[in-house]
Amino acid sequence: MDPLNQIRLQSLMKLSTGNPDIRIGLIDGPIDYAHPAFQGSRIRSVKESQLAACKSASSIACRHGTFVGGILCAKRGLSAPAICPGCTLLLRPIFMDETLTNNRDIILPSTTPEELSNAIIEVVDAQVKIINLSLGLSTSSLMTYSRLQEAYDYARLHGTIIVAASGNQGNIGSISLINNQWIIPVAACDEYGQLDPMSNFGPSIGNRGLMAPGVNITSTSSGKGGGGYIQMSGTSFAAPFVTGALALLWSIFPKVTAAEIIRAIRTANSSYGHRKSSIIPPLVDIEAAWNVLKSSVRR
Numbered sequence: 001m002d003p004l005n006q007i008r009l010q011s012l013m014k015l016s017t018g019n020p021d022i023r024i025g026l027i028d029g030p031i032d033y034a035h036p037a038f039q040g041s042r043i044r045s046v047k048e049s050q051l052a053a054c055k056s057a058s059s060i061a062c063r064h065g066t067f068v069g070g071i072l073c074a075k076r077g078l079s080a081p082a083i084c085p086g087c088t089l090l091l092r093p094i095f096m097d098e099t100l101t102n103n104r105d106i107i108l109p110s111t112t113p114e115e116l117s118n119a120i121i122e123v124v125d126a127q128v129k130i131i132n133l134s135l136g137l138s139t140s141s142l143m144t145y146s147r148l149q150e151a152y153d154y155a156r157l158h159g160t161i162i163v164a165a166s167g168n169q170g171n172i173g174s175i176s177l178i179n180n181q182w183i184i185p186v187a188a189c190d191e192y193g194q195l196d197p198m199s200n201f202g203p204s205i206g207n208r209g210l211m212a213p214g215v216n217i218t219s220t221s222s223g224k225g226g227g228g229y230i231q232m233s234g235t236s237f238a239a240p241f242v243t244g245a246l247a248l249l250w251s252i253f254p255k256v257t258a259a260e261i262i263r264a265i266r267t268a269n270s271s272y273g274h275r276k277s278s279i280i281p282p283l284v285d286i287e288a289a290w291n292v293l294k295s296s297v298r299r
Contacts, residue, residue: 001191003213004081007241008287012248017076018086019251024072024243025123025131025160027116029065029095029109030054032222037074042088046126052091057222061095064109067232068134070220071240072247079229080219083244087251090126092119094135109236110136113145113176120151124160129250129258131155132243133164134236137177145176152180159258163243165235166209167200172279175200181208184262185281188214188238193283199235206278210265214238245286253293264292 004010020042031043032054045052054062070080073089094116095109111119116137123131155162164178166185178185185204188196189211195201196215217237221228246261256264268288 006213007284009245011287012290016248016251018084018247019254020088022247022250023088023090023128024247025090025128027092027094027119027133028068029061030093031069031091032057032062032066035220036227037070037078037080037220041073041085044090046090046092046122052093054222062222066222067219068240072244074220084247087247090128092123094119113137113148117147117151121154124155124158128160130161130243130246132240134239136167149180152182156182161258163239165239166205168198168234169200170198171200172202185209186235186239186242187211187281188235189283190215195280202279206281209281210242210284211281212238212241212284242284249289253297256297264289268292
């Protein structure tokens with residue numbers, strides 16, 4: 001099944017390409033701006049001094065950032081999902097081109113808690129509505145980092161939603177990266193809506209999180225010559241489906257708050273109120289969330 005149909009996103013995409021005032025913060029690798037799918041897109045760096053364009057188009061960092069960017073804001077009508085090209089994408093590069101050497105098709109780049117904390121605060125200060133974290137931590141997944149929790153709380157106080165990949169280790173249990181009530185963790189599922197065996201899951205993910213397509217996703221590819229597309233799998237690529245969908249909801253209902261967006265997405269899942277002991281989150285249903293907002297708020 002097409003991933004956009006799987007999460008019932010097509011109806012919203014017919015209504016809107018996204019509002020430029022809805023800013024998405026992408027903390028990721030750099031993006032290959034030479035790809036034709038990004039022509040006319042609203043991709044900016046958080047700071048002009050930050051290198052948001054790829055130095056090496058063949059690097060894993062560039063490959064990752066370009067792929068996630070294509071899910072969010074590629075040009076409509078091509079091979080990438082291109083959920084909200086009308087939104088503004090603020091890129092805060094956190095992976096350097098030369099530091100990632102993963103040759104597998106399932107990738108979850110990592111960073112330090114300190115660097116991630118600084119990046120989150122920078123992006124929040126740039127007045128983004130939603131932050132996408134398709135990454136992991138290079139330190140223990142069981143430790144709690146006070147500086148990172150402070151950054152998450154800073155985002156909450158400023159009304160910035162954080163969507164984070166749950167990780168690809170196939171683990172059950174608590175993960176420090178997503179151990180905060182404000183974060184929406186995202187697990188990956190296949191085309192049948194079944195949890196990907198490599199996706200992390202557990203009580204915090206099951207109770208607060210969502211599932212989104214993350215197996216054999218097609219999006220923009222960096223590399224010599226540019227203009228290509230590849231398939232990749234992992235929670236890194238499930239997270240931007242949720243991020244982009246929330247950005248479209250916010251584009252259609254620009255006056256709602258972050259709390260109202262989160263409440264709608266959770267209320268829309270019929271099983272949400274009955275899954276306090278669940279360890280696997282429900283598949284996101286964006287059309288249902290749209291209906292919740294239509295019935296409760298004014299545009």
